[in-house]
Amino acid sequence: MGAVFVGVRHHSPACARLVAATIEAQRPAYVLVEGPADFNGRLDELLLGHELPVALFSYSDEHASWSPFCDYSPEWVAITGARRCGAQVRFIDLPAWHEAFHAVGNRYADAELRYAEVVERLCREFAVDNVDVLWDHLFEGAAEPEGLAEYFDLLRGTVDADEGDSAREEYMARWVRAAVRAAGDRPVVVVTGGFHTAALKAKLDGDAEWPEVPERDRGASYLVPYSHARLDAFTGYQSGMPSPGYYQQVWETGARRAADWLVESVATRLRRRGQPVSTADLIAARTQAGALARLRGHEHPARTDVLDGLTSALISEDLSQPPPWTRRGTLRPGAHPALVEMVAALRGDKVGRLHPDTPAPPLVEAVRELLRTHELDREGEVALDLTDARALTRSRVLHRLRVLRIPGFERTSGPAEGAEPRLDERWTLTPVEGRLTALIEAAEHGATLEEAAGAVLTRRSRHAGLEQLAAVLFDAVLCGISTLSGHVEEALNEGVRETGDLAALGHVLSGVIGLWRHDRLFGVQQDPLLGAVIDTGTARVLWLVEGLHGGPAPADPHRLRAMAATRDAVRHAKAVLSLDAADVTGVATRVSDDGQAPPDLRGAALGLAWALGAKPDVRKVRGVEALGDWLAGLFAVAREEVLASQDLVGVLDELVSAMTEEEFLVALPALRLAFSYFPPGEREAIATAVLAHRGVAGSAGDVTRLQVDPVVVAEAMAVEKRVDAVLAKGGLA
Template sequence: MGAVFVGVRHHSPACARLVADTIRTHRPAYVLIEGPADFNERVDELLLGHELPIALFSYSDQHASWTPFCDYSPEWVAITEGRRHGAEVRFIDLPAWHEAFHGVTNRYADAELRYAEVVERLCREFAVDNVDVLWDHLFESEPEPKGLDEYFDVLRGTAAADDGDAAREEYMARWVRAAVRHAGGRPVVVVTGGFHTPALKAELDSRPAEDAEWPGVPERERGASYLVPYSHARLDAFTGYQSGMPSPGYYQQVWENGPRRAADWLVESVATRLRRRQQPVSTADLVAAHTQAGALARLRGHEHPARTDVLDGLTSALISEDLTQPPPWNRRGTLRPGAHPALVEMIGALRGDKVGRLHPSTPAPPLVDAVQQLLRAHGLDQEGKIALDLTDPDALERSRILHRLRVLGIPGFERTSGPSGGTAPQLDEQWLLTPVEERLAALIEAAEHGATLEEAAGVALERQARHAQLRHLAGILFDAVLCGISTLSERVKASLGEGVKETGDLAALGDVLSGVLGLWRHDRLFGTAKDPLLGAVIDAGTARVLWLIEGLHGGPAPADPHRLRTMAATRDAVLHANAALSLDTADVTGVATRVSNDVQAPPDLRGAALGLAWALGAQPDVRKVRGIAALGDWLAGLFAVAREEVLASPDLVGVLDELVSAMTEEEFLVALPALRLAFSYFPPRERETIAGTVLAHRGVEGDARNLTRLTADPMVVAEALAVEHRVEALLTKGGLA
């Protein structure tokens, strides 16, 4: 009889029903399915008795991808129905690690970008918003989908396959020809994405099957495939998944109960979720939603209310005010911040909360067992809070295990306090251990990095470092130190050394200097104190900062906190790591003094440069402060780098008091935001010290604490002053003052 092709849209209940009917009708010898052919010897693992959704996770050195299945996936129905009717079930697509899938993380993501033009034309013709609504209108809302072949022919007729699709289709066609040859005259059912079906038909028509042989499976040097638990949340297009269908919870109901009962379920589910959030939903609202959905279905020619009929009915009944954003089902995207609560709960109901579970006898990668043994052996397979004294070798080893799990993204291990890069040493850690269902899936997926926990964490950090920007390398280095992975640490140190010599990014230099300096100064605990390679990074980074700031020019602008953090890190490098520097302190002071006097330099940088020179022992002439433009930004720079020196200088505080007191109301209001930013570098106790110095400068007795304890927000007071100033000006202009 030959091949019977069933083109499908992935995760479509209508297509799943069509696949089941086709297999029951034809009772084929073979059922061929778009899926990774390297898993054919292990198809029985799919039928162990899992709770769906699950996914087939495949990885190699360069690539990882998922092949997800839920109850209503046409591919899953093809597997189960094919086996039930005695057919040989085979996957016929290239393995997921093949170069044809480069950049593809989900095998069943529809190729909609390749035929966007024809989809837009069809959407205009049928007066719908997007491909999902179009699909519902044409197929999901009908008891029996008709015209699928014509639909896919139209899509494919306007789109050319790229090199990856061409390679996949040529490979799948070889499987189809071989199956037809070996079927002994019985039918062969071929289930593939509708985009590929026209090309496979053409391939079979153009080349005979008489001499066809089963194609081999390309080999790979490293990698594996395993089943992982999946979830409706990961399947949902509204949360970013590249799936053929959004709203998996809703379509689960369509699959199990049909579109009419699914519509009722959606209305009830949204109402229940809103009431849990204390949002008012009356019986009248629900009646209105049902009535609106039914009316829209009839207007749009649907026998039963489709998904968007129900959603538009709910929106009309439950959201009386204007929407701040279009509903996601009209534009196919994730919800934006500030969405109406009803929209949030509609998306939550559509998504569903089903989480898959693997059968206990499902094979797992070695990493899963290795981690479970480590957790048991070190008492980390518990629930609750644990405290670790990092000076104790056993606790330090437990800390490294937890950090390795953390960098791999394994859920349920949260550090609530502990050492952080660029700070003084902290010798203890607090962790919160929580059992979560997603842990097994995360461990299986982490196995692409290695078979042991240490290897996997090291490979994960190395991959991060390979593509990381300079500013993130210091954090990766600190993670490697926390994980106890010394080989990676050496490579990252070398990368940092090269990066700081070439970068022009002051913010990145600040991140590197502060992080590396903390390790160089403090971390005897982790074995990095006075490390020569770290010292070289500090030396190169400090020299680069000084070279960059001396040529940095620009007019008044808001103070840049990243630049100021870099200047503070440079100060700390000179003060605390002088032994690692090739520069003399006098050289650094000279550069800082020149920058502080450069009227073309940004005001915040001039203030920070003065603070750097001051922190290194140079005595500033406080009288020059009177000629500073953009005083608030200049002070932000000065305070960020020389906070302690300012506190010890009553003369400077006195000059600042005189300058601020001499401002007009308008000048003060303009300068206030920058002044607030500048003084935010002082903690409350130090602000009290400054207040006391101001009182002494004015010869006034009083409580400095009361001056810093305002009952109103200073910005509210400032806004009130500005309003009063404008009112007074208007009264004066009108002769009413």
């Protein structure tokens, strides 16, 4: 009998029905399906009794891909139909980890972009918006999808296969030839993407031996639960078909009832959100959908007929963005509520479940055991005292799960990179439907939780910038992973040595100093590589700031952070610095006296010298330009020293009091930034010193606890000044 080819569009109910009818009519000896051939020995796992959608997840070094199946996937229908009629089933495509798939994340993603020109021509000819609407118009609503082979032949005739497609087609053709020979006088049904069908038909002559399955050095394949949300093209997934919830209804009940379901589902969702949807609105939507279907030549309202009818009936104002079904894109923020609910209804909410006997990678059981052992397999809040060894171990388990992006483990507070250390953490544990899927997919990184988290951090570090490297190092410390720290620290040291970005350098230096200072908490034990980063970073900061010139500019909190980190390096890591405190103080003094340096940097330099023991000349403050920016720098680095200097507070009070109203309004944003470095109690202490300097009795608390935003007060002062000027000009003052 030979081969009977059924070219399909992946995730198409019409194609799934065609596959089922073909298998039922042919009663073949073999059913060959586009799928990973290395899974043939485990096909029984697919038929354990899962709740679809599920996906076959395959991974190897640096690559992972999914082969998703839902109830109406032609490939799934081919597998189940073959088993019912006693045919042998074989996947015939190259494994998903093969180099032919290196640019492919989803095996069953249709490749319309490769033949966009002919698709655009067909869309113009049939007056439709895109390939999805074209497909519905030609095939999905028809009782029999006539012309399907001609459609695929037309698409394939416009483009050449790339190297990956050619390799796959040659491999699949070998399976077809071998199956035809083995089947004798019985047919062989071949179910592949329609793009490949013509090429396979042309390759029926040649070697008829069963092909070998390529082997890999590392990697594995496992079934994972999937969901309609992950399948939907409207949420960014290139599935080949959007709106899986709607097509599930088409598969189960037919196009006419699916149209009614969509109207009712959208109405229900909108009413739950408090949006008014009347019976008259629904009647109008159905009427409009029916009229559009007749106008467009559809036997029953198609998906876009219903959506356009709903849009017409429910949305009266202009839309801020085109509906996603007209352009096959995701909804952007600010979309109309009706559009949001239409897309949600189309998507559906079905979530797959694996049969309990489904094999899982070692990581899944390893994590379950860790959660049980450390009492983290529950719901609720978890408080951890990080000075306790058992709590620190639990924290590391949770951080490793966080790094792997396993859902259901959210840290609400705890130590932060570059911040003062916290000795406690709080987490919220929540049961999440997608946790099993995430764990199976995380298994590509390793068989244990520590190994997998370490592999993810190493991968993050390979192409990371300076700040990202510091974040990776901090995550590694929180996870208790030391295997990658050497690599990351060496890369950090090199990046610190070469960078010209003072802001990034300050971020890194403050983070590394935090780890160095609190080694007992994090278990870093004053690592010598960390010390090398501190030494190199401190010298680099001083080299950069001494050459930084420029006129007055808003204070930059990021470079001020670098100056504060330099102060902390001298204070807390003096033993690893090649510079001594006198060298640092000398650079700081030169920068503070440099009239060409930015005001905030000059203030920070004076603060650095002061914090390291140099006595500042308070009289120099009187000649400072851009006082607010200068103070921001000073306070960022020498906050404690300022609080202890009554003389400086008095001079600052005199300078601010001497400002005109206009000068004060200009300086106000910088002054607010400067004083934001002081917590409320310290601001009150400064207010007390100011009152004492003026000889005024009263409560400093009343001065610092304004009920109105200072900016509002300043704006009111400006308005009053303009009113006074107008009155004076008119002789009414």
